[in-house]
Amino acid sequence: MDKVTAILDALESQYHNEENPPELGHPEPLDGLILTILSQNTNDKNRDRAFANMKTLYPTWPDVIRAGASRLEEAIRTAGLAHTKAGRIITVLERVHSDFGEYSILGLAGREREYVREYLRALPGVGAKTVACTMLFDFKIPAFPVDTHITRISRRTGIAPAKSSPEEISRMLEGIVPEARCLGGHVNMIAHGRAVCHSQRPECGGCVISHLCDKISL
Numbered sequence: 001m002d003k004v005t006a007i008l009d010a011l012e013s014q015y016h017n018e019e020n021p022p023e024l025g026h027p028e029p030l031d032g033l034i035l036t037i038l039s040q041n042t043n044d045k046n047r048d049r050a051f052a053n054m055k056t057l058y059p060t061w062p063d064v065i066r067a068g069a070s071r072l073e074e075a076i077r078t079a080g081l082a083h084t085k086a087g088r089i090i091t092v093l094e095r096v097h098s099d100f101g102e103y104s105i106l107g108l109a110g111r112e113r114e115y116v117r118e119y120l121r122a123l124p125g126v127g128a129k130t131v132a133c134t135m136l137f138d139f140k141i142p143a144f145p146v147d148t149h150i151t152r153i154s155r156r157t158g159i160a161p162a163k164s165s166p167e168e169i170s171r172m173l174e175g176i177v178p179e180a181r182c183l184g185g186h187v188n189m190i191a192h193g194r195a196v197c198h199s200q201r202p203e204c205g206g207c208v209i210s211h212l213c214d215k216i217s218l
């Protein structure tokens with residue numbers, strides 16, 4: 001059994017997110033895309049507060065466009081980097097409307113995996129992790145988003161080189177992990193990073209993948 005598979009198996013035995021995958025998607029994938037833009041460099045709680053406040057003040061995407069960047073910036077302030085994120089959101093919404101004639105990216109559903117990836121990646125301010133999250137959660141297209149926890153675990157265990165970037169790790173995992181395991185495996189690795197493999201003082205003594213880990217110090 002290869003090491004990545006063994007790690008995914010051990011994490012699944014601990015966290016069970018493959019058996020019971022969380023529902024992280026949205027009926028309209030554009031909502032997921034904007035939510036992920038808001039999540040950049042902040043935690044889930046602040047992201048969700050910003051998204052909820054935006055939706056309360058400006059319930060529809062045309063409302064957001066009419067409000068404009070500076071009022072949107074106020075609405076999403078809890079997410080941090082509000083000025084940058086507001087500008088990105090407005091630009092993405094304008095691009096989507098120009099491409100699809102509506103504030104929706106449902107037109108991408110059913111397209112080839114790489115077509116969807118390239119379309120999303122070309123949107124301003126949308127990076128590899130945001131693309132992979134939108135693909136995996138909202139379009140149910142196999143992808144492996146890599147955040148700070150997954151980067152850390154991949155480097156420490158030795159399944160990825162110590163200097164590899166999150167985007168490189170994502171591509172490596174997408175090439176190895178079976179499609180059906182991407183969502184649960186992604187969530188399990190994040191759970192492990194939060195619960196055990198902390199960035200400072202990882203709890204290696206109680207770690208279910210300790211026997212598989214090179215324990216490379218970063």
Ligand code: SF4
Nearest residue numbers: 197202204207210213
């Ligand atoms: S053994 Fe330690 S460094 Fe390796 S994954 Fe577990 S907690 Fe992280």
